[in-house]
Amino acid sequence: MRVTPRARTLSVLKVGAVALSLALSVSACGGDGDSDSSGSGSEGSGDELTPVTLQLQWVAQAQFAGYYAAVEQGFYEDEGLDVTIAEGGPDIVPQDVLAAGDVDYAISWVPKVLGSIEQGAGIADVAQIFERSATTQISFKDKGIESPEDLAGKNVGSWGFGNEWELFAGMQQEGVDVEDINLVQQAFDMNAFLAGDIDAAQAMTYNEYAQVLESVNPDTGELYQPEDLNVIDWNDVGTAMLQDAIWASTEQLEDDEYAEQTVAFIKASIKGWAFVRDDPEAGAAAVTAAGSQLGTSHQLWMTNEINKLIWPSTNGVGMIDEAAWDQTVEIAMNTENETGATIISEEPPETAYTNEYVEQALDELRDEGVDVDGEDYTPIEVTLNEGGN
Incomplete structure (x- = not known):
């Protein structure tokens, strides 16, 4: 109504x-x-x-x-x-x-x-x-990142400023320490992710995730689709x-x-x-x-x-x-x-x-x-x- x-x-x-x-x-x-x-x-x-x-x-x-x-x-x-x-x-x-x-x-x-x-x-x-929680870690499918343990050895983006704790908790729960990743100071946009400089980027379901889906995939000339991405949801992982x-x-x-x-x-x-x-x-x-x-x-x-x-x-x-x-x-x-x-x-x-x-x-x-x-x-x-x- x-x-x-x-x-x-x-x-x-x-x-x-x-x-x-x-x-x-x-x-x-x-x-x-x-x-x-x-x-x-x-x-x-x-x-x-x-x-x-x-x-x-x-x-x-x-x-x-x-x-x-x-x-x-x-x-x-x-x-x-x-x-x-x-x-x-x-x-x-x-x-x-x-x-x-x-x-x-x-x-x-x-x-x-x-x-x-x-x-x-x-x-x-x-x-x-x-x-x-609306916090996720997203990656393109070809990176093969489906769970926190897959973040080891990857370029992992984080905004910091208190937004990083679910990510760190999820990693540490699966035996991945911060020194096991290349932690990248992520800007408050998705440019580095779209450019390939970040393998797994921090994204809120209501904002940055949408920013990716609003962007044109250069390989297809069309907007990116959810099936192009893997999403680690901290609610599912248990560290929300x-x-x-x-x-x-x-x-x-x-x-x-x-x-x-x-x-x-x-x-x-x-x-x-x-x-x-x-x-x-x-x-x-x-x-x-x-x-x-x-x-x-x-x-x-x-x-x-x-x-x-x-x-x-x-x-x-x-x-x-x-x-x-x-x-x-x-x-x-x-x-x-x-x-x-x-x-x-x-x-x-x-x-x-x-x-x-x-x-x-x-x-x-x-x-x-x-x-x-x-x-x-x-x-x-x-x-x-x-x-x-």
């Missing part, structure tokens, strides 16, 4: 032109966002709304479609919130912006935040939006780590008004993601309207692939699965990078995550008849065009 968007103004904080030019090629980097909110209550009085700022990991793209849809459709307003979305950029670490008190909530990957928590950041995962989550201030959660606001924010955000699930075209359009620079087919591909990370949801969108959390922590503590370092040196505190607020949000949504499980979810078919246009 298509919901007709309400006419409203989307409040978005932009990053500079340099970050915008990188929007197509970076999936999940860590905008400076200022908020006038003091964590006051979520319930509006009459037309009075509580200002709230959300810090993203990156610039506007369908990775964040649910939040943009929640603004456009008025879901946040329905909960008494006036939400400003602060875009991220190459020099922005969302969890640090949140820990500094400059925004009310932030979106970031769990392993990246675990390191910040160990260093003293007082923040908590209050809703685990992505249930599955939790990615996009909503983070809140642990100190402010002790305040009843901020706690109520958090439930309201999670509730409206999940409604946004349910809207994107049911109408991915409208979800993609909401992000484009917010200023995303991505091409039409690429944006829709991203929306569709992001939906696959969320739906169907095992326990309701946002619920933090203890086994998935423990796996992420175990990898963060025991997987070494090329310098021998690990993400964290000890178990994170119990305050690092909580299901208290998302459970309340899910209960309210179910009472309102919102499908928060998506058991019947089916992805759409997306045709990519050259260059993602």
